Amino acid sequence: xxxxxxxxxxxxxxxxxxxxxxxxxxxxxxxxxxxxxxxxxxxxxxxxxxxxxxxxxxxxxxxxxxxxxxxxxxxxxxxxxxxxxxxxxxxxxxxxxxxxxxxxxxxxxxxxxxxxxxxxxxxxxxxxxxxxxxxxxxxxxxxxxxxxxxxxxxxxxxxxxxxxxxxxxxxxxxxxxxxxxxxxxxxxxxxxxxxxxxxxxxxxxxxxxxxxxxxxxxxxxxxxxxxxxxxxxxxxxxxxxxxxxxxxxxxxxxxxxxxxxxxxxxxxxxxxxxxxxxxxxxxxxxxxxxxxxxxxxxxxxxxxxxxxxxxxxxxxxxxxxxxxxxxxxxxxxxxxxxxxxxxxxxxxxxxxxxxxxxxxxxxxxxxxxxxxxxxxxxxxxxxxxxxxxxxxxxxxxxxxxxxxxxxxxxxxxxxxxxxxxxxxxxxxxxxxxxxxxxxxxxxxxxxxxxxxxxxxxxxxxxxxxxxxxxxxxxxxxxxxxxxxxxxxxxxxxxxxxxxxxxxxxxxxxxxxxxxxxxxxxxxxxxxxxxxxxxxxxxxxxxxxxxxxxxxxxxxxxxxxxxxxxxxxxxxxxxxxxxxxxxxxxxxxxxxxxxxxxxxxxxxxxxxxxxxxxxxxxxxxxxxxxxxxxxxxxxxxxxxxxxxxxxxxxxxxxxxxxxxxxxxxxxxxxxxxxxxxxxxxxxxxxxxxxxxxxxxxxxxxxxxxxxxxxxxxxxxxxxxxxxxx
Numbered sequence: 001x002x003x004x005x006x007x008x009x010x011x012x013x014x015x016x017x018x019x020x021x022x023x024x025x026x027x028x029x030x031x032x033x034x035x036x037x038x039x040x041x042x043x044x045x046x047x048x049x050x051x052x053x054x055x056x057x058x059x060x061x062x063x064x065x066x067x068x069x070x071x072x073x074x075x076x077x078x079x080x081x082x083x084x085x086x087x088x089x090x091x092x093x094x095x096x097x098x099x100x101x102x103x104x105x106x107x108x109x110x111x112x113x114x115x116x117x118x119x120x121x122x123x124x125x126x127x128x129x130x131x132x133x134x135x136x137x138x139x140x141x142x143x144x145x146x147x148x149x150x151x152x153x154x155x156x157x158x159x160x161x162x163x164x165x166x167x168x169x170x171x172x173x174x175x176x177x178x179x180x181x182x183x184x185x186x187x188x189x190x191x192x193x194x195x196x197x198x199x200x201x202x203x204x205x206x207x208x209x210x211x212x213x214x215x216x217x218x219x220x221x222x223x224x225x226x227x228x229x230x231x232x233x234x235x236x237x238x239x240x241x242x243x244x245x246x247x248x249x250x251x252x253x254x255x256x257x258x259x260x261x262x263x264x265x266x267x268x269x270x271x272x273x274x275x276x277x278x279x280x281x282x283x284x285x286x287x288x289x290x291x292x293x294x295x296x297x298x299x300x301x302x303x304x305x306x307x308x309x310x311x312x313x314x315x316x317x318x319x320x321x322x323x324x325x326x327x328x329x330x331x332x333x334x335x336x337x338x339x340x341x342x343x344x345x346x347x348x349x350x351x352x353x354x355x356x357x358x359x360x361x362x363x364x365x366x367x368x369x370x371x372x373x374x375x376x377x378x379x380x381x382x383x384x385x386x387x388x389x390x391x392x393x394x395x396x397x398x399x400x401x402x403x404x405x406x407x408x409x410x411x412x413x414x415x416x417x418x419x420x421x422x423x424x425x426x427x428x429x430x431x432x433x434x435x436x437x438x439x440x441x442x443x444x445x446x447x448x449x450x451x452x453x454x455x456x457x458x459x460x461x462x463x464x465x466x467x468x469x470x471x472x473x474x475x476x477x478x479x480x481x482x483x484x485x486x487x488x489x490x491x492x493x494x495x496x497x498x499x500x501x502x503x504x505x506x507x508x509x510x511x512x513x514x515x516x517x518x519x520x521x522x523x524x525x526x527x528x529x530x531x532x533x534x535x536x537x538x539x540x541x542x543x544x545x546x547x548x549x550x551x552x553x554x555x556x557x558x559x560x561x562x563x564x565x566x567x568x569x570x571x572x573x574x575x576x577x578x579x580x581x582x583x584x585x586x587x588x589x590x591x592x593x594x595x596x597x598x599x600x601x602x603x604x605x606x607x608x609x610x611x612x613x614x615x616x617x618x619x620x621x622x623x624x625x626x627x628x629x630x631x632x633x634x635x636x637x638x639x640x641x642x643x644x645x646x647x648x649x650x651x652x653x654x655x656x657x658x659x660x661x662x663x664x665x666x667x668x669x670x671x672x673x674x675x676x677x678x679x680x681x682x683x684x685x686x687x688x689x690x691x692x693x694x695x696x697x698x699x700x701x702x703x704x705x706x707x708x709x710x711x712x713x714x715x716x717x718x719x720x721x722x723x724x
Contacts, residue, residue, distance in 0.1 A: 038122075038373070043381055046701040050388040053697060057395045057690055058093055060683050064402060065089045067678040084661070088398055098387055101379055102241045102275075105282075106267065107248030108259045112284030115353035116248065119369045120376070154231040163217070169196045170213040239266065240274030240583055244379070246372075250285045251350075254323065262495060264327070268334050271341070272516055273586035275579055278341050279331070280349060281323055282372070286316050287352040287361050309361050316350040323348045336517035338528075346371070385698075390572065392694055397565025399687040402680050422663055424543050428536055433652055435532040439518055440644045442527040446514050447640065450507030451633045458503045458633075462624055465502050466617050476613035483605035483616065486594050500594040503624070504636065507589055519582050530575060533651075537571045540659075563662065570658045574651060581650070585643040592636035596627045 036044045068086050072078050078086075105113045157165060173196055200208040205222045239245070245267040249260045270276040289312050295305060300318070305311045324347045331342055341347075349368050356367040364370060468475045478497070482489040487499040517527045541564045600623025604616040624632075 039377055039381075042701075042704045042707075043377060045704060046381065046697070047384060049697045049700065050384050053392055053690055053693055054097065054388050057392050057687070060399070060686050060690070061089055061093050061395055064399065064680050064683045065093060067680055067683075068402070071678045080664075085398065085402055092391070092395055092398065095391065098380075098384055101243060101376075101383060103244040103246065103376065104239055104242035104267075104270075104276075105246050105248055106239075106263045107284075108253070108263075111248045111250050111253070112353060113248050116282065116284060116351065116369075116372075119351075119353040119356045119367075120373050154233065156225065156229040156231065158229060166216055167213055169200060170211075170216065172196050173200075173209055174212070239270045240276075242270060243275050244278045244280075245270055245276055246280050246282045246349075248282050248284060251283055251288055251319070252285070254281075254283050254319065258495060264330065268330060271331075271335060271339075272512060273583045278344065279327075280344075280347055281327055282349045282351060283316075283319055283323070284351055284353065286319075286350040287312060287355045289315060312361060313366065320348045320350055334512045334516070336513055336520045339516065339520055346375075385701075389694055390569075392690055393565055394569050396687050396691040397569070399680065399684045400565070403684040421543060421547060422660075425540065425659055425663070428539055429652060429656060432532060432536045432655070433648065435535075436529065436648045436651065439527050439529050439532065440641075440648065442514050442518065443511060443644065444641070446510040447507065447637050450510035451637050453506035453510065454504060454633045455628060457506050458624065458628060459621075461502050461505070462499065462621065465497065465499055466620065476616065479613060479616050480605055483601040483620075486598055486601050488594075498590075499620075500590045500597065504589045504593055504633075507633070507636070515586065519578070529578065533571055533574060536655075537567055540567050566662050567659070570662070571655070574654065577654070578647065578651070581643075581647045585640060585647065588640045588643045589636045592639045593632060596632045596635065597623060600624065600627070 036047050039047060065086065068082065068089070072082055072086075105116065107113050156162075173193065197209040200216070203221050203223070204211075204216060204219050208216065208219070211219065247260070247263045247267055249263075253260060264279075264281070267276070267279045271279060289308065291308050291311055294311050294315060298305070300314075305314065327347050328342065331339070335342065349372060351368045351372065352362060353367070353369065355362040356364060356369045359367075466479070478489065482497050482499065488501075489497045514527065518529055520528055544563050600620060603623070604619040607615050607619065
């Protein structure tokens with residue numbers, strides 16, 4: 001995934017033609033309202049209030065922006081302070097309303113991913129599902145590695161497979177000729193028919209649905225079909241974008257399946273290197289149970305089972321308890337002890353999409369689909385609340401400074417003591433640098449121990465990767481593909497192979513808990529990085545308040561408030577920057593090993609002829625031995641430590657540059673810094689009201705939630721289970 005060195009909106013941008021461009025247009029209200037349909041009325045009200053706050057804030061910012069542009073439009077040179085304001089205003093106006101919440105659903109074919117999505121969004125046939133007469137006409141293979149872009153290959157149907165599919169599609173469409181008028185009308189509305197029409201029109205154009213099988217065989221597709229029958233897509237869409245990962249496994253494969261275990265391990269790694277903060281196991285098709293077999297093998301016999309429904313509920317609860325314990329133990333071994341996911345009560349969900357629609361055996365609540373839907377809603381509502389709070393607060397700080405720029409009442413004896421604050425900032429930055437060094441020092445010992453373990457175990461691990469139970473039959477092509485991809489290969493049929501990751505795994509086993517601790521939550525006295533940055537922020541804000549009290553801010557209080565708000569914006573933007581760098585640091589070990597072994601892979605990939613597979617293996621073994629002897633693991637260790645050092649330098653440079661610019665802007669003594677601007681007092685007063693409105697919205701949400709809980713307690717409980 002491509003990364004940038006700067007985090008958006010925290011440093012002034014150079015002024016160019018874009019300075020005078022029009023901000024984004026507002027979204028239509030109807031579009032906004034449509035997105036709230038899935039929410040209960042209480043949450044809808046809260047979301048609409050936050051939307052209203054955000055919309056009005058954008059309007060105030062846009063008006064202020066237009067006034068500033070008009071006041072400097074004819075000037076030959078624009079003062080730096082005004083440049084800063086204009087750029088910051090434009091960045092806030094064009095800031096996305098809400099970044100998507102990526103929830104990754106990972107499971108093998110037939111695990112029930114599409115059915116689960118359909119049930120969650122309450123659209124039974126939104127995605128085609130396995131077992132239906134018409135399903136997806138492609139297979140998707142995703143390959144990933146230590147690179148910035150990821151690759152997906154879509155394998156199209158062969159000629160023979162498409163002819164069979166085409167025959168089924170035309171047979172389905174022309175079935176209406178064999179039915180009576182009443183039946184035909186009903187059939188025409190069927191989702192399967194609509195999808196068949198869509199497929200034919202996409203491939204052969206409008207009117208294709210009216211042609212018969214033989215006519216379509218002779219028709220020329222309107223799009224070009226590659227002779228290889230493979231379409232390759234490259235993009236940044238990855239597991240590391242996901243803030244939540246659900247590993248999907250059906251009830252019959254949840255125990256002991258290798259694919260299932262691999263998916264769990266990859267999901268836990270995403271917590272280490274990416275944005276993921278929450279992992280859960282979603283067990284699907286939990287309505288499936290053979291009652292006589294279950295009763296025969298049932299171990300817990302505390303009470304008699306009277307029905308299929310009781311057996312399903314008991315089995316589901318047992319699965320939940322067992323898998324919750326196993327998953328929590330896996331997470332404990334890899335993640336720091338203070339990870340929030342370890343305190344989560346719901347690590348395992350037992351769901352049934354089929355029963356959600358039919359409710360022949362389970363109630364809607366017992367299918368646990370509503371529980372997953374509520375989880376998504378709560379995350380979205382919480383993210384919206386935090387985003388709007390931050391947005392309105394940042395906007396208020398900017399309006400404070402804008403109003404102070406056009407204020408003519410500043411008195412000479414009430415200057416903000418920026419020089420003393422600047423010295424304080426320099427001292428605090430030095431302390432922050434020491435704190436970051438102490439955080440990163442925690443990785444040194446486990447990293448060294450991991451390197452020692454890797455040196456002693458790499459031959460055994462490599463040997464296991466290069467051995468197949470059926471010998472070399474067919475494996476030479478797989479091994480060649482591994483070498484062509486620099487040690488990595490993801491197949492539709494075989495488990496994913498990554499030689500670089502495999503031989504560095506002993507290092508990761510040692511560093512994982514410590515690495516997670518550095519980038520996780522924690523106390524300022526521990527190894528966690530962000531608490532030290534938060535402590536730095538609070539110390540600056542407290543110092544500004546202290547200076548204000550000592551020097552009696554009367555007219556310059558707006559500048560003090562701006563400084564406090566802007567510091568929060570600057571340091572708040574650091575967190576996303578750090579999380580982006582986190583992935584690069586984590587993968588630096590495998591990336592380093594892959595780079596060192598590249599010549600060895602290239603040599604092995606060129607081998608053909610007799611015993612090619614064994615000769616390729618020999619080249620790989622000798623190449624790895626040579627690189628290990630020359631310090632391959634030690635170089636990987638040094639590169640990871642270098643990445644940590646680069647992160648530290650980046651943090652301190654950004655903090656120094658941003659805060660220095662901000663303090664210069666707040667100083668009343670800068671030559672040519674300001675000019676007389678348009679009056680924005682009305683915008684400032686409106687923004688002040690909106691800022692107060694944040695508290696009102698929060699209080700209203702609490703009040704509505706309390707009323708809803710009271711009504712639920714007072715209402716009769718839901719009816720018991722459905723028919724068995």
